[in-house]
Amino acid sequence: MKKILLILLVAACHLLYAQQDSDNQYKRPLKEVISEIEKRFEVKIKYSENQVADKWLSYADWRFRPSLEETLDNVFKPLDLKLNKEKDRVYKLKEYEYYRWEVQDGWDNLDRLAALYSDKTSWEARRDSIRPQLYKALKLSPLPALPKSKPILTPKRVMDGYTVENIAIEIMPGLYINGSIYKPLKMKGKVPVILSPDGHWFDHRFRADCQIRCAMTAKMGAIAVSYDLFGWGESGLQFKYEDHRKSLAQTVQTLGAIRLLDYLLTLKEADKTRVGICGGSGGGSQTVLMAAMDPRINLSIPVVSLSSYFYGGCPCESGMPVHLCGGGTNNVELAAITAPNPQLVISDGGDWTAHFPQHDYPYLKKMYAYYGKASQIQNVHLPEDKHDFGFSKRKAVYDFLIAQFKLDAKAVQDKNGNYDESTCTIEKKEALYVFGDKGEKLPKNAIMGYEQLEKLFK
Template sequence: MIRGKLFALLLCLLLCGFDVYAQQTTDSNYKKPLKEVLDEIQEKYKVKIKYNPDMVKDKWVNYAEWRLRPDVDTTLSNVLTSLDLKVNKEGPGRYKLKEYEYFRWSVSDGWKELDRIASEYHDKESWEVRKAMLRPQLYKALELSPLPAKPASKPIITPKRIFDGYTVENIAIEILPGLYINGSLYKPLKIKGKIPVVLSPDGHWEHQRYRADCQIRCATLARMGAMAYSYDLFAWGESLLQFKEADHRRSLAQTIQALGAIRILDYVLSLKETDPLRVGISGGSGGGSHTELMTALDDRIKLSAPVVSVSSYFYGGCPCESGMPIHQCGGGTDNVEIAAMAAPRPQLLISDGQDWTAHMPEHDFPYLKKMYGYYGAADMVENVHLPAEGHDFGPSKRHPLYAFVAKNFHLNINTIKDKRGNIDESKVTIEKEPAMYVFGDKGEKLPSDAIKGFDQLQKVFAAATRE
């Protein structure tokens, strides 16, 4: 009996000692597991926080109790910011835990930042000074200053395929030794004299340039009288013969895509049928970010149409859009100011109500109208806003693009209309994916000296930019 009482007393002392030791003190930085802190927040503020258990595993909050505030939003910010985490508010009392998104700001913060940027100039002359400073800094941020030497090899071109009013041939251009950018060039079936060309990068939608809506857009532009060059993002599409899909999320992807577009411009401008005064670019989503960046970088582009992409509070959610420090240029810039660098060249921005372009007409577009107004060209920038639409490149986005290209490149849009005056895309043939490959059904035609893997690309790029 005595032994039992002694054991109980000892156990009590040990437990008490453990409690004392486990108290939150400065010695332990008032540290608590993140999961425990989130549980306490949910209980204290009567809210629900959704999260994946892996997101909180092995994460601790220093000075946890000291971060609590009377309101839950400030508390969550205090707790999560140091861990590079955040919450999205999904409704009253409902939150979802997410990794910190450096590329996504609140709408109000994005607008304030654009206002701060815009305060640095007030007329054409002061804007031209800033633009002259920004452009070389953009090239430097992309590590493309100076540009690496252009390979002397000729493009690899597949046999031409003939359809109703247009043709298609697949093309691979070597942009660095052993590195290829692949695409498909759509041309009008009958070409007379010089004609326009529209570069058509696309976003992160599945199957990218192989998708039906991408084929429809490029073929319809060709049937209207323009060439359209559809090309892969880096480590996407046929580029996966050389790289892994994960490589697309490396910061160098943004640089390689910019270099690829520069080399595509070199190529299309070497064609005898290209009118150098009518060169455009239009991409959607991530391809839209690429569109506004390329227009800022290269004056050879005379018209741009970024689709469901440009925003002052969203900088592009993929490293291929914001992986390199382009937004630190000029003491801080954003995609709307970069889009303004197109002025006074014609620009169409297509926005919708279900993504980060939802507020385009309220603040960002008026800024762009003002910038174009510096040149007396406010009517050269347009916005088609579709508040009931979502994030895609469907007919409601394509049809305004056709009209914009036709108007500014002096093409006859009636050639793609039916008897009732509606846009008719039904004459486009949707090809199966293998028909659009440059290097064969299984990549068997990929040149033997082609780069294989990201490590090799880094070495080749470093050597090319040192020369």
């Protein structure tokens, strides 16, 4: 018996040593490998210590190839890292962005999707299969029951040609979405409704450009509603700022938009035949998603967001598996779901929309042509612009809304026919709060923290 135990012990030791040797064979610290790359290829790689701390590469020397490009791929991709070229022979280490593809890869994938349908009938079969899958991917199938509480509205503030009131709606027990409603000061008959999801810019829906866009829309004769991103703005009273970078952010923002629209379309002055959505950056991603999911929306304007090679770098854009629907999809195909409704895509030269006119736009034109409505999809490309919602983008939005929803251009133009935003009031962000300057009016049943949110969806 002792002999058998001794044999087993020896075998176990050999196995342990073999495993350790296999695990550590030719293993080198990443920092040391980077130094070797710099020497061999005469380049400079910039990084912070915490990016390389405690990172090791097995078979490190076997990852080197004659070319720099192959070597970088072999070394950094397995560690979910990548290098961005800053200038000649100078690189900066970054986390690998799986949501950002090479341009040609995005185009090739869009071509693969386009090959799945060849006419209106085959396209609508795919469209109708994707839409319910989007609800399931977001854990919104079936939609959660709407709480019986009434929307919370602040008193109206009267401005030059429009009014503003803030709103909070309980979208699930203890979960609130907050925003501001901009209405024309004088309304005759039914008026359009425009949802305005916010992007990731500083100060969120409290920004001057956001307030101006909603105010101008109201002055032209439509109801415009801006609302908070999950975890930011007043949503930050219930959740931490970093909770926005968690997957349910996309679900909560989508459900919030649906519930806002539910409420807005109960207003006697709301025209259910003219319902639009317009957002920039991350708000543009939600614009595409909402227009694809909710057939009540019949006009969409994604701004500096739409691309076949970019899926959204925030969980509020891609945190749930919406892009796995239909066996795999992307934002441009989702944008096609709204056809033949009017859609304006605003792109620029300073971000991932820089190549939109070359490949993605022709694809959408073809999809709209299935309905004989190719003119209903438009693109304003601003090659010298950067990633923002500046006046050049807002002007394009105003032009499109006026043309499609028959709004009053003269109400926002000066005597020379130029848009005049100077009469829009930029309020302090505290004026746009529903729950008080310090959250003192937050309802007592409000859930607090991401763990409680997760329980709502179990």
